[in-house]
Amino acid sequence: xxxxxxxxxxxxxxxxxxxxxxxxxxxxxxxxxxxxxxxxxxxxxxxxxxxxxxxxxxxxxxxxxxxxxxxxxxxxxxxxxxxxxxxxxxxxxxxxxxxxxxxxxxxxxxxxxxxxxxxxxxxxxxxxxxxxxxxxxxxxxxxxxxxxxxxxxxxxxxxxxxxxxxxxxxxxxxxxxxxxxxxxxxxxxxxxxxxxxxxxxxxxxxxxxxxxxxxxxxxxxxxxxxxxxxxxxxxxxxxxxxxxxxxxxxxxxxxxxxxxxxxxxxxxxxxxxxxxxxxxxxxxxxxxxxxxxxxxxxxxxxxxx
Amino acid sequence: xxxxxxxxxxxxxxxxxxxxxxxxxxxxxxxxxxxxxxxxxxxxxxxxxxxxxxxxxxxxxxxxxxxxxxxxxxxxxxxxxxxxxxxxxxxxxxxxxxxxxxxxxxxxxxxxxxxxxxxxxxxxxxxxxxxxxxxxxxxxxxxxxxxxxxxxxxxxxxxxxxxxxxxxxxxxxxxxxxxxxxxxxxxxxxxxxxxxxxxxxxxxxxxxxxxxxxxxxxxxxxxxxxxxxxxxxxxxxxxxxxxxxxxxxxxxxxxxxxxxxxxxxxxxxxxx
Numbered sequence: 001x002x003x004x005x006x007x008x009x010x011x012x013x014x015x016x017x018x019x020x021x022x023x024x025x026x027x028x029x030x031x032x033x034x035x036x037x038x039x040x041x042x043x044x045x046x047x048x049x050x051x052x053x054x055x056x057x058x059x060x061x062x063x064x065x066x067x068x069x070x071x072x073x074x075x076x077x078x079x080x081x082x083x084x085x086x087x088x089x090x091x092x093x094x095x096x097x098x099x100x101x102x103x104x105x106x107x108x109x110x111x112x113x114x115x116x117x118x119x120x121x122x123x124x125x126x127x128x129x130x131x132x133x134x135x136x137x138x139x140x141x142x143x144x145x146x147x148x149x150x151x152x153x154x155x156x157x158x159x160x161x162x163x164x165x166x167x168x169x170x171x172x173x174x175x176x177x178x179x180x181x182x183x184x185x186x187x188x189x190x191x192x193x194x195x196x197x198x199x200x201x202x203x204x205x206x207x208x209x210x211x212x213x214x215x216x217x218x219x220x221x222x223x224x225x226x227x228x229x230x231x232x233x234x235x236x237x238x239x240x241x242x243x244x245x246x247x248x249x250x251x252x253x254x255x256x257x258x259x260x261x262x263x264x265x266x267x268x269x270x271x272x273x274x275x276x277x278x279x280x281x282x283x284x285x286x287x288x289x290x291x292x293x294x295x296x297x298x299x300x301x302x303x304x305x
Numbered sequence: 306x307x308x309x310x311x312x313x314x315x316x317x318x319x320x321x322x323x324x325x326x327x328x329x330x331x332x333x334x335x336x337x338x339x340x341x342x343x344x345x346x347x348x349x350x351x352x353x354x355x356x357x358x359x360x361x362x363x364x365x366x367x368x369x370x371x372x373x374x375x376x377x378x379x380x381x382x383x384x385x386x387x388x389x390x391x392x393x394x395x396x397x398x399x400x401x402x403x404x405x406x407x408x409x410x411x412x413x414x415x416x417x418x419x420x421x422x423x424x425x426x427x428x429x430x431x432x433x434x435x436x437x438x439x440x441x442x443x444x445x446x447x448x449x450x451x452x453x454x455x456x457x458x459x460x461x462x463x464x465x466x467x468x469x470x471x472x473x474x475x476x477x478x479x480x481x482x483x484x485x486x487x488x489x490x491x492x493x494x495x496x497x498x499x500x501x502x503x504x505x506x507x508x509x510x511x512x513x514x515x516x517x518x519x520x521x522x523x524x525x526x527x528x529x530x531x532x533x534x535x536x537x538x539x540x541x542x543x544x545x546x547x548x549x550x551x552x553x554x555x556x557x558x559x560x561x562x563x564x565x566x567x568x569x570x571x572x573x574x575x576x577x
Contacts (some may be wrong), residue, residue, distance in 0.1 A: 024542070026540060032539075033306065035352050052556070057548070059534065060534075060544045060546070061534055061535075061541065062534070063355060063356055064358055066353040066354045066356055067356060068356060068357060068536060070536075072542075072543045075560065087374075139393060164382075218353070248354065267356070267536075270536040270541065271357055271399075271537075273537075274308060282487070
C-alpha cells in the first residue's frame with residue numbers, strides 16, 4: 001500500500017492528492033450515484049457568493065479542439081442555501097469539503113470568510129480571484145499582485161480555515177501574483193483557472209458564446225498549466241495544487257512531478273463522472289509499480305535534463 | 306443511470322447524413338429507459354477530440370439494446386458516424402426526466418405529438434414504447450414536419466401495422482410530402498378540433514417557440530422537449546440551463562438544467 005496522504009496547508013492532510021475543480025463538481029452530491037466521494041482527497045464546491053447568482057444568458061459552452069470554452073457566469077445557489085441544503089448532505093457522505101468563494105469586492109470575500117469560519121464540515125476555503133466570465137467575479141483581484149495580496153490579507157483576518165488562493169493564468173507573470181498571495185498569508189495556491197478564449201460562428205458571423213469570450217479548459221490547456229505550476233513551484237514555499245486539463249492518472253502524476261502537492265480534476269469530470277476516482281486508483285497503481293512507499297517522495301522529483 | 310462501455314450491434318443509414326445505431330445494453334438500463342430520456346455517447350474518451358460526449362434521445366429499446374438516431378452536424382456526430390457494427394462506444398444514461406406518461410390521463414383526451422425534423426427521434430420513443438407494449442394509439446395524433454420528404458425519417462415504421470389507431474399527418478417545407486408549411490399549422494388545426502388535448506413536442510427551438518404560442522392561444526397545456534447544448538448531461542456543467550418562469554415569484558426568472566430537470570418541461574414555464 002502506497003501512502004497517498006498529502007498536507008496542502010498546515011494541519012490539513014488529505015487522504016490522497018486528488019480533488020475536483022470548482023465548477024465541475026456541482027455541490028458534490030451529483031456525483032454520489034457514480035462513486036463514494038469520500039474517497040477523494042477533497043471535493044471543491046461550485047463557487048459561492050453571498051447572494052444566489054443566475055449566471056450568464058445565451059450560449060454558455062462550446063467545444064474547441066481538445067477543450068471547451070465556458071461562460072457560465074458563476075451561477076450558484078448562494079452561501080446560505082449551501083449551508084442549509086448542501087453541506088449537511090456532504091457531511092453525511094463523509095466528504096472532505098473545500099468551499100470555493102468569490103465576490104464583487106473585498107467586503108464580500110471577508111464576509112463569506114467570516115460566515116464560513118468555524119462551520120463544521122468545511123476543511124478549507126479556496127478563494128477565486130480568477131473567474132474570467134463576469135465583470136466582477138474576482139478577476140480584478142487576480143491580475144494585480146497588490147490587489148491580490150490585500151484581498152488575501154483581508155480574508156486571512158476573518159478566518160482560521162486553511163486558505164487556498166486560485167490564480168488566473170491570464171496575467172503577464174503568474175509567479176509575481178503567487179509570491180504576493182503567499183506573503184499575504186495564503187496557505188496554498190491552486191492554479192490554473194481557465195484561459196480566456198473565444199469561438200466564432202462563421203455562418204452567422206457572430207461569437208458563439210453569449211458572453212462573447214469564455215474560459216478555455218480541458219486537455220488543450222495542460223501544457224500551459226504544467227509550465228505555470230513548475231514556475232510557481234520554483235518560487236514559493238507553500239504547497240501548490242495543479243489544475244488544467246488533467247484527464248487521467250498520467251496527467252496527474254506529471255503535475256506532481258512538476259511540483260504540485262495535489263491536483264484538481266475539472267473538465268474531465270463532465271466526460272466520465274468517475275474520472276477523479278479512477279485517477280486516485282491510477283496514481284496508487286503507478287507509484288506501487290514504481291516502488292514508492294509514499295506519494296510525497298514522488299512530488300517535485302522532476303529530473304531536469 | 307449507468308456508465309458503461311458497450312458495443313454497436315447494428316448500424317443503419319436512414320438518409321445521406323442520418324443514421325441509426327443499435328447499442329448493446331444491460332437489462333437494468335433497459336428497465337429504467339422511458340420515452341424522452343437520453344444518453345451521452347462517446348466513441349473514444351482517450352482521444353480528447355472531440356472532447357465531450359454527445360446527447361441523443363433514446364429512440365427505442367428492447368431487453369438488451371437501445372437505439373439512437375444521429376444526424377451528422379459536427380465533429381461529435383461525424384466521429385460517431387464512422388463507427389461500424391462491432392465498434393465500442395461509451396454510454397452514460399438513461400438521463401433526464403422523459404415525457405410525463407405516468408400521469409393518469411383522462412381517457413377522452415387526445416394526445417397530440419408534434420415532431421420537427423430530428424425531434425422525431427424523441428417523439429418516436431413514445432410511439433415505439435406503445436408499439437412494443439401493443440398499446441393501441443386511438444386518439445393519438447402525430448404531426449410530423451421536416452424540410453422535405455427524404456428528411457421525414459421513420460415514416461414507414463410509424464405507419465406500419467404496429468401503429469394501430471395512430472393518426473399521422475405530415476407537412477414539409479417544400480411540399481414534397483403532405484402539405485407545404487410548418488408543423489405548427491397542423492397543431493393549430495388539430496387543437497381547434499380537439500381543444501382538450503395533451504401535447505408533447507420536440508424539434509428545433511423556433512418550432513418549439515411557435516408551439517408554445519399556439520398552445521397559449523388555445524389555452525392548452527403541453528410539454529416541450531428541449532435540446533440545449535450540454536457538456537455533462539448530469540447536472541454539473543450548467544451549460545444547458547434554460548430560463549424558466551419562477552412560479553414562486555413571477556417577477557423574477559429562474560434557470561432549469563435541461564439535462565436533469567428536463568429535457569421535458571411544461572410548455573408554459575419555458576422562457577425562450
